[in-house]
Amino acid sequence: MKCPYCAYSDTEVIETRDSEDLSVTRRRRSCPKCEKRFTTYERLETVPLTVIKKDDRRETFDREKLRRGIWRASGKTTIKAEDVERIVNEVERELIAGDTTEVTSKRIGELVARRLKKIDKIAYIRFASVFRRFVDIEDFEKEVKKLL
Numbered sequence: 001m002k003c004p005y006c007a008y009s010d011t012e013v014i015e016t017r018d019s020e021d022l023s024v025t026r027r028r029r030s031c032p033k034c035e036k037r038f039t040t041y042e043r044l045e046t047v048p049l050t051v052i053k054k055d056d057r058r059e060t061f062d063r064e065k066l067r068r069g070i071w072r073a074s075g076k077t078t079i080k081a082e083d084v085e086r087i088v089n090e091v092e093r094e095l096i097a098g099d100t101t102e103v104t105s106k107r108i109g110e111l112v113a114r115r116l117k118k119i120d121k122i123a124y125i126r127f128a129s130v131f132r133r134f135v136d137i138e139d140f141e142k143e144v145k146k147l148l
Contacts, residue, residue, distance in 0.1 A: 003031035004038055021089050049095055050102045061095065061103070063088055070112060073127035077120045087115045121147055 001011050008031050015028040025042040049061035070084050091111045095103050109131035116124040128143055 001029060001040060003029075003034060003036065005036045006031060006034040008033040021093075023089075046096055047101045049092075051108065052102055052104045054105060058102075061092070061108075063092060066091065066108065066112070069130075070116070070123075070127070073116065073130070074120065074123040077123045079116075079120050079123050083119055087112060090115065117147075 002009050003011050011029045011031050013027050014030050014037070017026045018024070019026070023043060027040045027042065028037065029040060030037050050058050051061050052058055067084060067088050070079075070087055074084065091108065094111060095108070109127075113124060113128055113131060116127050125143060125147070132139070132143075
């Protein structure tokens with residue numbers, strides 16, 4: 001790593017810390033030539049995920065869009081911000097670990113629904129009603145009966 005101050009190419013790592021979810025590594029560095037210190041952040045570069053929509057359109061996976069969808073479903077429930085963030089991180093990690101860089105929106109919905117079902121049944125039903133496109137009250141009723 002080159003020193004950002006003097007461009008010396010042989011800097012030393014003083015301290016290394018990983019983020020909680022291990023997605024970022026923070027390194028505190030020192031330059032032996034100019035003796036200045038600086039911090040670098042390392043993140044694994046991944047191939048972007050492509051989401052295949054129900055109408056066969058393709059779009060880039062968007063963490064923020066997923067987060068908004070979960071927040072909409074979980075409004076006025078017991079779900080906390082940490083829960084939503086954990087679900088987004090878990091789903092993204094599972095998708096990245098998969099065999100392909102293309103994933104269906106249905107698969108993403110299933111991963112989120114499974115996690116919501118464990119945390120809060122109301123948020124799960126709200127999410128499922130949009131994700132599964134409940135057409136009438138009977139669809140809604142069937143899903144509620146599965147929970148009971």
